Amino acid sequence: MAEKVLMKGNEAIAEAAILAGCRHYFGYPITPQTEIAAYMAKRMPKIDGTFLQAESEVAAINMVIGVAAAGGRVMTSSSSPGISLKSEGISYLAGCDLPALVINVQRGGPGLGGIQPSQSDYFQCVKGGGHGDYRNIVFAPASVQEMADMTVRGFELADKYRMVSMILADGTMGQMMEPVSLDIPEQKKYDKPWAVTGTKMERKHNIVNSLSLIPEELEQQNFDRFAKYAQIEENEVLYEEYMMEDAEVCVVAYGIAARVAKNAIVAARAQGVKVGMIRPITLWPFPKKVLNAAADKVKAFVTVEMSMGQMIEDVELATRCKKPVLLCNRAGGMIPTPEQVLAKINEAGGIN
Amino acid sequence: MTTQILIAGFGGQGVLFAGKLLAYKGMYDGKELSWLPSYGPEMRGGTANCSVIISDTPVGSPIVDKPDVLMVMNLPSLDKYENAVNAGGKIFVDSSFIERKVERSDVDAYYVPATKMAAEAGVPTLANMILLGKLLKETKVLDFEGLEGVFKKIVSAKRADLIDANLKALEIGYNYKD
CATH class of the missing domain: 3.40.50.970 (Thiamin diphosphate (ThDP)-binding fold, Pyr/PP domains)
Structure with a gap:
């Protein structure tokens, strides 16, 4: 090494x-x-x-x-x-x-x-x-x-x-x-x-x-x-699953947004919220299968994106809109804070 | 244990390098870490800052918006970031340029006239290292020992004269009692 x-x-x-x-x-x-x-x-x-x-x-x-x-x-x-x-x-x-x-x-x-x-x-x-x-x-x-x-x-x-x-x-x-x-x-x-x-x-x-x-x-x-x-x-699909075993909310984020989301997930877990993340490493090919499988287990998805919401469409397609997909985003060069992501995770966790 | 550090000042004061030295030391000490600079057209003559995270566990977001440790070398940086510091945090102030005191009562503030001390010690460009020496002493985020070895790895042999000057400045800060 x-x-x-x-x-x-x-x-x-x-x-x-x-x-x-x-x-x-x-x-x-x-x-x-x-x-x-x-x-x-x-x-x-x-x-x-x-x-x-x-x-x-x-x-x-x-x-x-x-x-x-x-x-x-x-x-x-x-x-x-x-x-x-x-x-x-x-x-x-x-x-x-x-x-x-x-x-x-x-x-x-x-x-x-x-x-x-x-x-x-x-x-x-x-x-x-x-x-x-x-x-x-x-x-x-x-x-x-x-x-x-x-x-x-x-x-x-x-x-x-x-x-x-x-x-x-x-x-x-x-x-x-x-x-x-x-x-x-x-x-x-x-x-x-x-x-x-x-x-x-x-x-x-x-x-x-x-x-x-x-x-x-x-x-x-x-x-x-x-x-x-x-x-x-x-x-050739690559992705990372993070704390998904018992997750009721699934965050989907890539790149720097996924790093911020990880902080929010750690904070949410400390509050007892069952949340995990599927982080696409390849955006095409998109990790459709694992997302579709997750849609049968979780209550809702949250995409964290530094755009007005673009990947969210692929998450909705991959999961066949089986579960709600919420958007947590900033745009124009702004980065979401872990607190903003945490609030959206809690909102998603409240969906029944 | 995770320590989130924000270092800020005017472009040219060496705030990015001070952060880089922490990052290198963290790496050679086997810590997890990240270093993230501000970047933009406003940097020269304007303000610059960098986020450094030193941790025992993998670093999540590299962005420090709530520092445990704040090191500021100009007044605009103190004005901008003082309220962001976590309660119980530490603020290091170059009091050569910043005349006011830290207003928060739930943080520890350290005042070092680093720029003045650097000029007096014949290392006028190394106020950043003086303030960083004090920071290492008071936060213990990383060991002071071993810095010479780090410099030897990151400074080319041609510029070896810089190593002694930097170490001297770090020690001046480390031994300073405010």
């Missing part, structure tokens, strides 16, 4: 990416994720990697497409407004079936919004953001350790399934420091026979393209992609 180091979440993402074999980073500065770019700028030249500050987010994501098409492990990072700009490129990555890792360290929106932490890009990242039928694998780390671990897993699954992985963090997760172990296991090498690496006159051309003018063929591509997505929904 490697000795633990103290790192910001943003730095942990950058170092973990390098340890996972990422040698190409393209970005454009924006608070609160700039430490990722700064770290890459310092490290990449020393390990024969590429750090490039592009002229815009749009340029950066198109550079990502280029490296991904050539078979390299590649990432970009930004915060909310920048992810909007990258969304066209993310849709193209999906249409080309290319693996890449995209980091979103969210800030309050819409528009330029503010720079304080937020979770209001849930719809954007989990439901698509760009045009067309596609999915991203979306991770929601809730500690600096998970920032590192999910970065590694993000690369792994991107290569395995030839698609985009996203880390959906927020300003708090990016800025906070915690001890982290960077004991990264050796990475599996994925063959990429589809990559455009030069034919050496030994094989036919590979073409990476998202344009397909024959609707029958384009439909089939969509069918194939969704068959792959079904496998992912079956095999």
Whole structure:
């Protein structure tokens, strides 16, 4: 076990990416994720990697497409407004079936919004953001350790399934420091026979393209992609269950909101309230099965979100609206307090 | 045992570093911990703060809005956070800049003219370490012993001269009797 180091979440993402074999980073500065770019700028030249500050987010994501098409492990990072700009490129990555890792360290929106932490890009990242039928694998780390671990897993699954992985963090997760172990296991090498690496006159051309003018063929591509997505929904769901054994109220929260919720759950338990939490670690695939099973046992759900209520729709869908789902939220860069969450837990506990 | 610490002052006074030193010491002492800075466009010349939690059990929320320990290096920070401190908590005040006293009677207040003392001791930029020395003495949140080893791990060999100055400032604060 490697000795633990103290790192910001943003730095942990950058170092973990390098340890996972990422040698190409393209970005454009924006608070609160700039430490990722700064770290890459310092490290990449020393390990024969590429750090490039592009002229815009749009340029950066198109550079990502280029490296991904050539078979390299590649990432970009930004915060909310920048992810909007990258969304066209993310849709193209999906249409080309290319693996890449995209980091979103969210800030309050819409528009330029503010720079304080937020979770209001849930719809954007989990439901698509760009045009067309596609999915991203979306991770929601809730500690600096998970920032590192999910970065590694993000690369792994991107290569395995030839698609985009996203880390959906927020300003708090990016800025906070915690001890982290960077004991990264050796990475599996994925063959990429589809990559455009030069034919050496030994094989036919590979073409990476998202344009397909024959609707029958384009439909089939969509069918194939969704068959792959079904496998992912079956095999790649990650979540944490916390004090759920005897829970009558189930909190659902991810990232920093889950950290705050944990404090409230400890306080509620001290008052004798039977409450637990299901914390999605992957937001897509969403932990539907465990939530649906919980709906047969608990009285009510509480989603804690730093948005006007976005994940709540997925909780209602996953549980088939069998039980009431209450929303405990702040928006615009504000973070709920444990007291606010506790009050909502008590409200949910009073439902009969 | 969980101690929630809030350190606040003007940007440039070293409030973030003071928190970082606690975080590093906590890590090397085998504690659970988190460190969270304020961040924003207003930091330079404005106010900065950081939340540090040192605990024997995994840390939940890293946000400290009800500190057990408050260390303030300017008046706006005392005005802003005095009422947030938990009853029975401790407030450490750099009395070089803050002329008023703590108004609460249910907390312990410690006044250290840290900025003045730092200038007199020839380490004018290390008032943060002087106040932190006092904080370590009175809260016992972490052992004072072993700080030198922590500095050696976090300061590069090229800047080793900084280690002695920081340790000196910490000791001045630790030994200060108000």
